[in-house]
Amino acid sequence: MENSVAINTKNLGRIYKIRNNRKEKFKELLALENVDLSIKKGELFGLLGPNGAGKTTLIKILTTLLSPTTGIATVAGFDVEKSPDEVRKRINMVSGGETSGYGLLTVRENLWMFAQFYGIESKVANDRIKRLSEIVGISDRLNTKSSDLSTGLRQKMNIIRGFITDPQVLFLDEPTLGLDVGASRDVRTFIKKWMNDNGERTLLLTTHYMVEADELCDRVAIINQGKVLACDTPSNLKKTLQKEAIFNINLYAPSGLEINKFKNITGVKNCVLSQKPESTTLDIILDEDSVLSEIITEISQQSLRILRLEKREPSLEDVFIKLVGQKIEEA
Amino acid sequence: MRNSISLRSFISASWLGWKIESNWTDPFLFATYSIIKPLASAGILVIMYSIVTDQNFNNPMFAYLYLGNAFYQYVPAVLSGISWTIIDDREHYRTLKYIYIAPVNIPLYLFGRGVAKFLTGSFAVIITLLAGFLFLKVPFDFQQVNWLLFVVSLILGILMLALLGLLLAGITLITARHSYYIGDVVASGLFLFTGAIFPLEVLPVWIRPIGYALPITYWLELLRRSLVGNIAKTFPTFTSMSNLDLILVLLLTSLIAGLIAIFLFNKCNHSARERGLIDVATNY
Amino acid sequence: MALVEPISKKRSGLKLFIMTVFGRSYPRLVGMQRERSWIFFDIFVPLLSVSAYVFVYRAIGAPEDYVGFVVVGGAMTAFWMNILWNMSSQLYWEKEQGNLALYIISPASMMAILLGMALGGLFATLLRAIAIMIFGSLIFNVSYYVVSFWQLIAIFSLSMIALYGLGMMSASIFLLLSREAWHISNLATEPVYLLSGMYFPVKNLGFWGSAFGSLIPLTLGLDAIRQLIFKSGPSLGFLSVKIEIISLIILSIIYLIAAKFLLAHIEKLAMREGRLTENRR
Numbered sequence: 090m091e092n093s094v095a096i097n098t099k100n101l102g103r104i105y106k107i108r109n110n111r112k113e114k115f116k117e118l119l120a121l122e123n124v125d126l127s128i129k130k131g132e133l134f135g136l137l138g139p140n141g142a143g144k145t146t147l148i149k150i151l152t153t154l155l156s157p158t159t160g161i162a163t164v165a166g167f168d169v170e171k172s173p174d175e176v177r178k179r180i181n182m183v184s185g186g187e188t189s190g191y192g193l194l195t196v197r198e199n200l201w202m203f204a205q206f207y208g209i210e211s212k213v214a215n216d217r218i219k220r221l222s223e224i225v226g227i228s229d230r231l232n233t234k235s236s237d238l239s240t241g242l243r244q245k246m247n248i249i250r251g252f253i254t255d256p257q258v259l260f261l262d263e264p265t266l267g268l269d270v271g272a273s274r275d276v277r278t279f280i281k282k283w284m285n286d287n288g289e290r291t292l293l294l295t296t297h298y299m300v301e302a303d304e305l306c307d308r309v310a311i312i313n314q315g316k317v318l319a320c321d322t323p324s325n326l327k328k329t330l331q332k333e334a335i336f337n338i339n340l341y342a343p344s345g346l347e348i349n350k351f352k353n354i355t356g357v358k359n360c361v362l363s364q365k366p367e368s369t370t371l372d373i374i375l376d377e378d379s380v381l382s383e384i385i386t387e388i389s390q391q392s393l394r395i396l397r398l399e400k401r402e403p404s405l406e407d408v409f410i411k412l413v414g415q416k417i418e419e420a
Numbered sequence: 421m422r423n424s425i426s427l428r429s430f431i432s433a434s435w436l437g438w439k440i441e442s443n444w445t446d447p448f449l450f451a452t453y454s455i456i457k458p459l460a461s462a463g464i465l466v467i468m469y470s471i472v473t474d475q476n477f478n479n480p481m482f483a484y485l486y487l488g489n490a491f492y493q494y495v496p497a498v499l500s501g502i503s504w505t506i507i508d509d510r511e512h513y514r515t516l517k518y519i520y521i522a523p524v525n526i527p528l529y530l531f532g533r534g535v536a537k538f539l540t541g542s543f544a545v546i547i548t549l550l551a552g553f554l555f556l557k558v559p560f561d562f563q564q565v566n567w568l569l570f571v572v573s574l575i576l577g578i579l580m581l582a583l584l585g586l587l588l589a590g591i592t593l594i595t596a597r598h599s600y601y602i603g604d605v606v607a608s609g610l611f612l613f614t615g616a617i618f619p620l621e622v623l624p625v626w627i628r629p630i631g632y633a634l635p636i637t638y639w640l641e642l643l644r645r646s647l648v649g650n651i652a653k654t655f656p657t658f659t660s661m662s663n664l665d666l667i668l669v670l671l672l673t674s675l676i677a678g679l680i681a682i683f684l685f686n687k688c689n690h691s692a693r694e695r696g697l698i699d700v701a702t703n704y
Numbered sequence: 705m706a707l708v709e710p711i712s713k714k715r716s717g718l719k720l721f722i723m724t725v726f727g728r729s730y731p732r733l734v735g736m737q738r739e740r741s742w743i744f745f746d747i748f749v750p751l752l753s754v755s756a757y758v759f760v761y762r763a764i765g766a767p768e769d770y771v772g773f774v775v776v777g778g779a780m781t782a783f784w785m786n787i788l789w790n791m792s793s794q795l796y797w798e799k800e801q802g803n804l805a806l807y808i809i810s811p812a813s814m815m816a817i818l819l820g821m822a823l824g825g826l827f828a829t830l831l832r833a834i835a836i837m838i839f840g841s842l843i844f845n846v847s848y849y850v851v852s853f854w855q856l857i858a859i860f861s862l863s864m865i866a867l868y869g870l871g872m873m874s875a876s877i878f879l880l881l882s883r884e885a886w887h888i889s890n891l892a893t894e895p896v897y898l899l900s901g902m903y904f905p906v907k908n909l910g911f912w913g914s915a916f917g918s919l920i921p922l923t924l925g926l927d928a929i930r931q932l933i934f935k936s937g938p939s940l941g942f943l944s945v946k947i948e949i950i951s952l953i954i955l956s957i958i959y960l961i962a963a964k965f966l967l968a969h970i971e972k973l974a975m976r977e978g979r980l981t982e983n984r985r
Contacts, residue, residue, distance in 0.1 A: 105978060149978075149981060152805075152809045153808065153809055153975070154805055154808055154809060154975065154980050154981055155975055155978050155980070155981070156972075156975045156976040170975075173975075174811065177808075177809055177810060177811045178714075178716075178811040180809060181809070182805075182806075182809055184802075187802045188701065188801055188802050189801060189802040189803045189805075189806050190803070191703050191704045191731040191735065191803075192700065192701040192702045192703050192704065193596060193702055193703070193704040193731065193734065193735040193738050193739060194704065194730075194731050194734060194735070198730065198731070198734065201727075201730075202727045202728070202730055202731060203727075203806065203810075204727075205723045205724060205726065205727025205728075205730075205812075206723075206724050206727055206728075206806075206807065206810040206811070206812035206817075207714055207810055207811060207812070208714040208715030208716055208719065208720040208723060208811065209711060209714055209715075210713075210715070213711060217708060217711075220708050221708060224707065224708075236700050236701050236702060237696075250806075252708070254711070254714075255708075255710055255711040279707075282707045283707055283708075286706045286707050286708075287706070287710065453887040453890070453891060456891055456895055457890050457891060457893070457894050457895065458894075460894040460895035460897070460898040460899075461894040461897075461898075463898045464894065464897055464898050464902070464903055464904075465760065467898070467904050467908055467909070468757070468760060468761065468764075468766075468903055468904050469760075469764055470908075471766075471904055471905075471908050472761065472764045472765065472766040472767075472770070473764055481763065481764060485760065485763075512797075512800060591741075595739065595741040596735070596739035596741070598739075598741070598742045598745065598746065599746075599785075599789035599790050599794065599825065600742075600745060600746065600785075600789060602745060605745045605746075605749045605750070606745070606749065608749065608750070608752070608753035608756075609748075609749035609750075609752035609753055610752075611752070611753055611756040612752045612753065612755050612756040612759070613752075616756075617756065617759075617760050617763075618759050618760050618762070618763035619763065622759050622762055622763045623759060701801070702735075702739065703797060703801055704731045704732060704734070704735025704736070704738075704739070
C-alpha cells in the first residue's frame with residue numbers, strides 16, 4: 090500500500106438483507122456495488138449523491154461499523170475488516186443530525202468524555218475544547234447541558250467532537266444538516282482551514298448540497314444507487330459538459346407542459362422540469378446551441394411563454410443531472 | 421367531538437402499545453417470555469414457603485400468599501405500562517412532543533398504551549393461577565366462586581391501578597430516565613404494605629395504617645374473597661367487613677387516590693411544559 | 705499560526721483503558737448528582753421490597769436466620785441490578801441514541817466502556833446494598849456470626865469479578881439485540897433471583913438445580929457469605945466455602961476470558977449483519 094493513500098477501496102460492495110415483517114422472506118438490497126476509490130492523504134474528498142445512494146453505507150464500512158459483503162477497504166493503510174483497531178486509532182466521524190452524547194452532561198463534559206476514549210489527556214482535551222468552541226462559535230455555551238441545546242448548537246458540538254481527537258482521516262456525513270446558512274458557512278470555512286493547516290489530514294465528506302461539494306472538495310465522486318458514476322475534481326467534472334450547451338428556461342405554463350416532447354427532440358441530452366407555484370423552469374442540456382431553435386419551436390407549439398432564457402456555465406448539479414438523469418433532490 | 425377524541429386517543433394508543441409490545445418476535449417466544457418471569461416470581465415464594473413449612477401447601481396461608489402474589493402482578497404491569505410510556509415516547513421514539521401537539525387526550529392516550537402490558541399481565545396472572553390450582557393444591561372450586569364480585573372487583577382494581585399509573589407518569593414527566601422502571605419499583609415497594617403475601621397483622625402496628633390507606637389492599641382482599649372465600653375468612657384483617665363494605669372502601673380509597681393522581685399529573689404536566697421537559701433527552 | 709495545535713501524544717494500552725473507564729463512568733456519577741429522584745426509587749423503595757420478603761418468613765414462622773438470609777440476598781441483588789440495567793441493557797439505549805457507533809469507532813475497548821457504565825452506577829449500587837444491610841439488620845435485629853473476615857472479603861471480591869465478567873459476557877449479546885433487550889432483561893430478574901437463591905438457601909433447589917444456578921456467580925457468593933456470617937449458615941450451605949471459593953475463581957477466569965472473546969466475536973458479527981447502527985425499535 091502506498092503511503093500517500095489514505096482511503097482505498099476495491100470492488101467494495103454491500104448487500105443488506107431486509108424484510109418488512111417476520112413472515113416475509115429476506116430480500117436483498119444492494120446498497121453498494123463495486124466501488125473503487127483511492128483517496129490521497131491530504132485530500133478533501135466529497136461523496137455526492139441523493140438520499141439512499143449508499144454514501145452512509147460507504148462511511149459505515151470505512152469507519153469499521155459495517156463489514157463489506159464484497160471487496161476490501163483500507164483506511165490509513167489498514168484493512169477495515171482485518172485491523173479495525175488500527176483504523177480506529179486514526180479516524181473519527183461526525184454525522185448530521187446525530188443525537189449522541191449525554192443529555193445531563195454539559196457540552197464541555199460531553200466533549201471531554203469522548204476525548205478520554207481516544208487517550209487524550211484532560212489538559213490537552215480542555216485546551217482543544219476551548220479553542221475549537223471559539224472557532225465554531227459555541228464557547229459561550231460550554232456549560233450548557235446538551236439536552237438544552239438547539240439543533241444547530243448540538244451539531245456544532247458534534248463537529249467539535251469529531252475534530253477534537255485530531256484524526257488522520259475524518260469522516261463527515263452530511264455535517265451541515267440542520268444548520269442555518271450562516272452556521273453552514275462557518276463550518277465550511279473551518280473545514281477548509283483545518284485541511285490547510287496540515288497536509289497529512291484527509292477528510293471524506295458526504296453531502297447532497299452541490300455547492301458545498303463544489304466549494305470544498307479537491308475531488309468528488311458522484312454516487313447513485315450504490316454505484317460510483319464519476320470521480321474527478323469538480324472542475325474536471327464540469328469540463329465534461331463544456332461541449333454541451335446548458336440552458337435554463339423560465340416559462341409561463343399555467344396548464345403544465347409535456348416534458349417528453351422536449352426530451353424526444355434530437356440533440357437534447359437531458360431535460361429536467363422544476364415546477365413551483367410561481368414559475369416553471371426547464372433545465373436543458375443540449376448537444377449544441379443550434380438545438381435551441383427546436384426547443385423554442387416546441388415551446389410555442391405547446392402555447393407556453395418564455396419569461397427568461399439563460400445560457401450558463403456547467404455546475405456540479407448539471408454533471409449530476411447528466412449522469413443520473415434528474416436533479417439530486419429528485420433522485 | 422370530545423368523546424370521539426377521547427375514544428380515538430384510547431383505541432389508537434392501545435393498538436400502538438400492542439404493536440410495540442408484541443411485534444418483535446413470534447408468538448411462541450413472546451408467550452415464553454411472558455410466562456417465565458411470573459412463574460419464577462411465584463416460584464421464589466413457593467420455595468420460601470415450602471422450606472419453612474415442609475411443603476404444607478394445604479395451610480390457608482399458602483393460598484393467601486399465592487393468590488395475593490398472582491394478582492399483584494397486575495400492579496407492576498399496569499403501573500409500568502402507563503408510566504413507562506412517557507420515557508419510551510420521550511427518549512426512545514422521540515414522539516412525545518408530537519403526541520402533545522396532536523388533538524389527543526393525554527391521560528387516555530397513556531391508559532391506552534398501558535393496555536398491552538395489562539394484557540400480558542393478565543396472561544401472567546392466569547398462568548400463575550393455573551399453575552397454583554393444578555400443581556400446588558391452591559383450592560379452587562368453580563361453583564364456589566362469587567363471579568360477580570370477582571369481575572366487579574377486578575375491573576374496579578384495574579381502573580384504580582391505571583390512575584396510580586397516571587400519577588407515576590406525571591412524576592416521570594419531570595424526572596430523568598433512570599435505569600429502572602418506576603412502575604416496577606413502586607409496585608415492589610407497595611408489596612410490603614398491601615397484605616399481598618402476608619396478612620397486615622404481621623406488620624408492626626405503626627406500618628399498618630399505610631396498608632389500610634391503600635386501595636390495593638382492599639382490592640386484593642376482594643379478589644381472594646371472591647375466589648376462595650373460606651380461605652380469606654381465616655385471616656382476621658377484614659373479618660368485620662362485608663363484601664359490600666369492602667367494595668365501598670375500595671371505591672372510596674380509589675376515588676381519593678384517583679383525585680390525587682389526576683391533581684399531581686396535571687401539576688407535573690404543567691411543570692414539565694414550563695420547564696421545557698416534554699422533548700428532553702436525559703440519558704446519562 | 706495553526707488553527708488548533710496537533711496532539712503530540714495520545715495514550716494507549718492500560719492508560720487508555722483506565723481513562724475510558726473513568727470517562728464513561730463520569731456521566732453516570734454527574735448525572736446522578738444532577739437528577740436525584742433515583743435516591744428515593746433506587747435506595748428507599750428496594751428496602752421496602754426486601755422487607756416484604758422478610759415478613760413472609762415472619763408470617764410462616766421461619767427461623768430468625770432466614771430473615772438475615774433475605775437481607776443479605778436483597779443487598780446482593782443490587783449488584784445484579786447494576787449489571788443488568790446499568791451495563792447490559794444500557795447498551796441498547798446507547799445504540800438507539802447513537803453513542804454505540806461512536807464507542808465502536810473509537811480506539812477504546814468495549815470492556816472499558818462497559819466497566820465505566822457499571823462503575824458509574826456502582827455508587828448507587830453500593831448505597832443501596834449498604835442501606836439494605838444496615839437498615840435491614842437494625843430493623844429486623846439480624847444477628848451475625850462472622851467466621852472468617854478474610855474469607856468473606858475474598859468471597860465478595862471473587863463474586864464481584866465473576867459477576868461483572870458474566871455481565872460483560874451478556875452485554876455482548878445486547879450488541880445484537882433490539883427490542884428483545886427488554887424481554888431478556890426482564891427474564892434476568894425474577895428467574896435469576898429464583899435460581900441464585902436470593903431469598904432462600906440455594907440448596908433447596910436440589911443438587912442439579914443449585915449447580916445450574918451456580919453458573920450465576922451470585923449464587924455461590926451468596927451461599928458462601930451466608931455460611932460465613934450466620935450461625936445456621938454452614939448447615940444450610942450448598943457446597944463448602946473452600947469449594948465455592950475455588951469455583952468462583954474458575955468462574956471469574958472463564959467469564960472474563962469469555963467476555964473478551966465474545967465481545968470481539970459479536971462485534972464482528974454485528975458489523976457483518978449491520979446491527980451496530982441499525983434502529984429496528
